[in-house]
Amino acid sequence: METLSIILLCVFIPVTVLLSICLLCIHSYWKRKWKSITKENDIEAKGDIKIGNQSKENVKHTLRRGPSHQDPTFVADEKLGGRKKKQKKKSKATKRSIDVENQDGAKQIRVEESKLFEFDPPIGNKNLGNTCFFNSSLQALYFTKFFEDALSLLKVSAPNFQNLKLTKSVLELLEKKNVNHTQELRSVLNAVRNINNQFGRGTQEDSYELLNTLLGGILDELQNGDRTCKPIDVDSGVNGISLKNLFTGIFITIYVYDSCNDVEVDFEEFTTLSIPIADNIDQNFKKLPHRGLQTISSEDPRFDIEKGLAVLTQIEDYEESDLPCRVCNIEGTGKAYRRMLVFTPPPVLVIHIDRFKMNDFNRLTKNAQRLKYPRIFNMAKFCSVANTELSTNSLNYELYAVVVHSGALGGGHYYAYVNTTRMHDVEKWQEHLKRSPLDLEKLKSNVEEFLRKRHEFQDDSGQTEVCKVKDSWFYVSDESVCSASVDEVISHKDAYILFYEVH
Structure with missing residues (x-):
């Protein structure tokens, strides 16, 4: 009996151990299998989550x-x-x-x-003592495409960059405008004051005059330094940024004469346009005595600033005895006609609204009339057909900044509206920014010959489809910044300087 018990124990124990091992292995296997299945299900379930209308492959x-x-x-x-x-x-x-x-x-x-x-959203400028006129113009320049890039290029390409005091101080301000930049702001103001000592003395000054002094000062420094901008690659895809080409356009003044039918032209550069407030315009502007005086588009001006530009570019007539022909030197008895038009518009178009007028007491006052200015408009109505490289489709301009003056002529406050999100047509900007320096004497001869030979031109009128993206406007008054609506910006009753760019 004892022997049988011992035999059973010897058989039972190993079998029990073996079965236990088998059960543990089976348990472990199914545990791992279950985790794998669960994980796959979780992954598949998470993959079914959609963002918007996108499937899991696009997450x-x-x-x-x-x-x-x-x-x-x-x-x-x-x-x-x-x-x-x-x-x-x-x-x-x-x-x-x-x-x-x-x-x-x-x-x-x-x-x-x-x-x-x-x-990035705007950062305000500290008021250094009645310097809102200065701060508002700077905000518009902060949000001008490629302005900082063009100055940065000068820093690496101009050996005498350290001697360009105004240019250097403006670039340092642009590089630090998103942090505490009060010292850089003061440096720019001091550099401007070295050019025109009326600025920076603690009195309220004219924002448009400040803008012209600043831009003109930079361009003068570049010209005196005999430096030109070299091409660079930027992330926008635009190559060859020239600071001069960014703001500078070219006027053409055309003279035609009844007696000899001669045509004479002159060219002049500009960086800003100052337009009058025009209640009415001469409706005879389409009655051209010579087709060489024609614009690319003959559409009627619709907005107030277009009426101001129409006055700026209207035809003037003289007696030939008062304005004799300088081509043939013959003193005729007919009429001489003169018209100034835009020959080459800049990619950044700055329009100043001349709000100064004389009152009944022969004193200079502010014209507070509200003007309508468009979000997008076409410059073809004011560009000469003599520039055969221009077309209506290439002359759409979009508003991106407005400098406002509230108050009277002797005082008040300046502030700005800026748009931080815009569409960008690379091809149009390349056409403008890569423009080579013109030989104006040679151009003058070619254009005169062209206008003498051709008296009929194709009218390139017609509305073009203009697209826009949802923009982001901000109100900036010295250090105060808040969001604004486009309705608040368009046709502001105190608009003073309008900043447009090629659309």
């Missing part, structure tokens, strides 16, 4: 680049909360595919691979 792409959305408002939402890393550059051009609308908002169209130009 990683979306998190990296942002949603491929048809509503342009996603740009603002992304800028406010969707970016963990703040942009280091003041602007960035990215490729987008978005829905945009035409100027009248009549229909939606699709723009594939458009260029969206974005700036």
Whole structure:
């Protein structure tokens, strides 16, 4: 009996151990299998989550680049909360595919691979003592495309850059405008005061005069230093940034004579346009005594600033005895006609509204009349047909900044509106920024010959479809900054300087 018990124990124990081992192995195997199945189910379930209208294959792409959305408002939402890393550059051009609308908002169209130009939100400027006239103009320059890039190029290309006091101080301000930049702000003001001592003495001055002094001072420094800008590559895809080409346009003044039918032209550069407030314009501006005086488009001016530009570019007539022909030197008995038009418009078009007028007591006062100015308008109405490289489609301009003066002539306050989000047509900007220096004497001869031979020109009138993206406007008054609506900006009753750019 004892022997049988021992035999059973010897058999039972190994079998029990073996079965236990087998059960443990089976348990372990199914445990691992269950975890694998559960994990696969979780992954599959998470993959079914959609962002907007995107499937699981697009999730990683979306998190990296942002949603491929048809509503342009996603740009603002992304800028406010969707970016963990703040942009280091003041602007960035990215490729987008978005829905945009035409100027009248009549229909939606699709723009594939458009260029969206974005700036960081504005930072205010400290008032250094009645310097709102200075701060407001600077805000417009902060948000001018490629202004900082053109100055940065000079820093690396001009051996005498350290001697360009105004240019150097403006670039240092632009590089630090998003941090505490009071010292740089004061340096720019001091550099401007060295050119015109009326600025920086603690009194309220004219913002338009300040702007002309600043831009003119920079261009004079470059000209006196005999330096030119060299091409560089920037992230917007625009090469060859010339600071002069950015702001400088060319006027053509055309003279025609009844008696000899001669044509004479002169050229003059400009950086800003000052227009009058025109209640009425001469409706005979289309009755051209010579087709060489024609503009690219013969459309009627619609907005108040277009009426001001029409007055600036209207035909003037004289007796030939008062304005004899300088080509043949014959003193005729007919009429001589003169017209100043835009021959080459700049990519950045600055329009000053002349609000000065004489009152009944023969004193200079401010004209507070409200003017209508468009968000987008076409310069073809004011450009000469003598420039055969221009067309209506290349002359659309979009508003991106407004300097406002509130108050009377002897006092008041300046502030600015700026737009930080705009569409960017690379091809149009390249045409302007890559423009070579013109031989004006040779151009003068060629244009005169062209106008003498041809007296009929094709009218390039016609509305062009203009697209826009949802923009981001800000109100900036010294250090105070807040968002603004486009309705608040357009046709402001105290608008003083308008900043347009090629659209």
